[in-house]
Amino acid sequence: MATQSLEDYLEAIYNSLNRRGHAKTNEIASDLGVKAPSVTEMFDKLRKEGFINYKKYEGVTLTERGREVAKDVSEVHENIKKFLELLQVSPKQADKDACKVEHSLSEESIDQLNKFIDFVERCPEEEARWLKHFDYFSAHGELPPAHRDKRDEGEE
Amino acid sequence: MATQSLEDYLEAIYNSLNRRGHAKTNEIASDLGVKAPSVTEMFDKLRKEGFINYKKYEGVTLTERGREVAKDVSEVHENIKKFLELLQVSPKQADKDACKVEHSLSEESIDQLNKFIDFVERCPEEEARWLKHFDYFSAHGELPPAHRDKRDEGEE
DNA sequence: CAAAATTATTAGGCTCACCTAATTATATTA
DNA sequence: TAATATAATTAGGTGAGCCTAATAATTTTG
Numbered sequence: 001m002a003t004q005s006l007e008d009y010l011e012a013i014y015n016s017l018n019r020r021g022h023a024k025t026n027e028i029a030s031d032l033g034v035k036a037p038s039v040t041e042m043f044d045k046l047r048k049e050g051f052i053n054y055k056k057y058e059g060v061t062l063t064e065r066g067r068e069v070a071k072d073v074s075e076v077h078e079n080i081k082k083f084l085e086l087l088q089v090s091p092k093q094a095d096k097d098a099c100k101v102e103h104s105l106s107e108e109s110i111d112q113l114n115k116f117i118d119f120v121e122r123c124p125e126e127e128a129r130w131l132k133h134f135d136y137f138s139a140h141g142e143l144p145p146a147h148r149d150k151r152d153e154g155e156e
Numbered sequence: 157m158a159t160q161s162l163e164d165y166l167e168a169i170y171n172s173l174n175r176r177g178h179a180k181t182n183e184i185a186s187d188l189g190v191k192a193p194s195v196t197e198m199f200d201k202l203r204k205e206g207f208i209n210y211k212k213y214e215g216v217t218l219t220e221r222g223r224e225v226a227k228d229v230s231e232v233h234e235n236i237k238k239f240l241e242l243l244q245v246s247p248k249q250a251d252k253d254a255c256k257v258e259h260s261l262s263e264e265s266i267d268q269l270n271k272f273i274d275f276v277e278r279c280p281e282e283e284a285r286w287l288k289h290f291d292y293f294s295a296h297g298e299l300p301p302a303h304r305d306k307r308d309e310g311e312e
Numbered sequence: 313c314a315a316a317a318t319t320a321t322t323a324g325g326c327t328c329a330c331c332t333a334a335t336t337a338t339a340t341t342a
Numbered sequence: 343t344a345a346t347a348t349a350a351t352t353a354g355g356t357g358a359g360c361c362t363a364a365t366a367a368t369t370t371t372g
Contacts, residue, residue: 003358003359005359025319025321035360037361041359106249106252108249119299123289130283181350213338
């Protein structure tokens with residue numbers, strides 16, 4: 001398995017390829033907040049492990065294997081971000097936190113989180129009501145009046 | 157701020173003190189899955205930074221500062237664990253994942269997660285219904301029949 | 313196309329958290 | 343209390359991922 005750091009590089013390469021059409025040393029360095037020599041070193045590791053196509057002084061592309069890992073990590077990232085945003089975390093902070101958390105979750109937790117996001121997205125009305133209650137709670141520190149009444153038709 | 161690893165040690169010490177009444181080198185080593193010399197080294201660091209009281213060949217205790225950090229980390233851990241368990245992740249795995257995730261969240265996300273858990277725990281009936289829908293969805297891969305009908309009194 | 317500018321790589325070092333093996337201190341028991 | 347067992351520490355080393363400074367390749371421009 002790719003280490004946490006290698007996963008970060010794969011994800012950055014994946015995003016760079018999508019956004020810019022290429023992934024060069026300096027771009028990745030800047031995206032990840034590290035210096036160019038670190039990137040060169042990691043490119044070499046990623047190549048050795050079969051995740052990227054890398055020839056010195058040329059840009060990199062993902063192998064099939066690399067793309068799979070990157071896509072997985074990226075999906076996990078997106079779902080963690082969505083979840084944090086449901087919790088009213090700002091998009092910017094949610095994105096940052098997702099970067100770190102994405103490497104820490106087990107398959108089991110990832111699966112359940114995926115299901116959870118899927119669930120939320122597939123039952124908009126019901127979910128929106130419940131989440132609105134949470135938003136109210138988050139903002140006011142107490143349950144919304146309608147909720148406290150156990151009635152749920154007049155809270156809008 | 158304490159590094160991720162130092163936080164792990166503080167948390168382990170905190171738990172050991174609570175569970176066993178003391179925190180010795182070998183106990184912490186075994187709890188954290190590392191060898192004794194690593195613990196000695198970290199104890200020294202934690203002492204230098206004012207988190208623990210440590211004299212060679214004696215057990216350790218937490219300073220006020222250390223206890224605060226440990227308690228915070230521990231609370232975050234508990235809330236992440238609770239959240240994962242809401243998502244039907246097994247308690248064991250939820251605990252493991254919480255260990256890793258607990259160091260990755262920003263203050264903002266921690267605050268919101270705390271609110272979320274508080275919210276869930278404070279509105280049992282309403283929440284239970286929604287979570288039951290998720291449990292059904294998680295188990296069957298589709299929304300429960302009552303939910304699909306947009307009626308919510310006959311789904312039990 | 314040569315000089316300059318840019319981009320990438322190599323060389324050599326650093327820190328962190330870990331390890332094993334050897335040593336020293338403490339605790340137990342004959 | 344001396345011998346032994348246990349527990350903790352020191353000494354010395356490793357690998358991962360980062361750094362700066364120096365060098366080499368590529369690209370751009372006069």
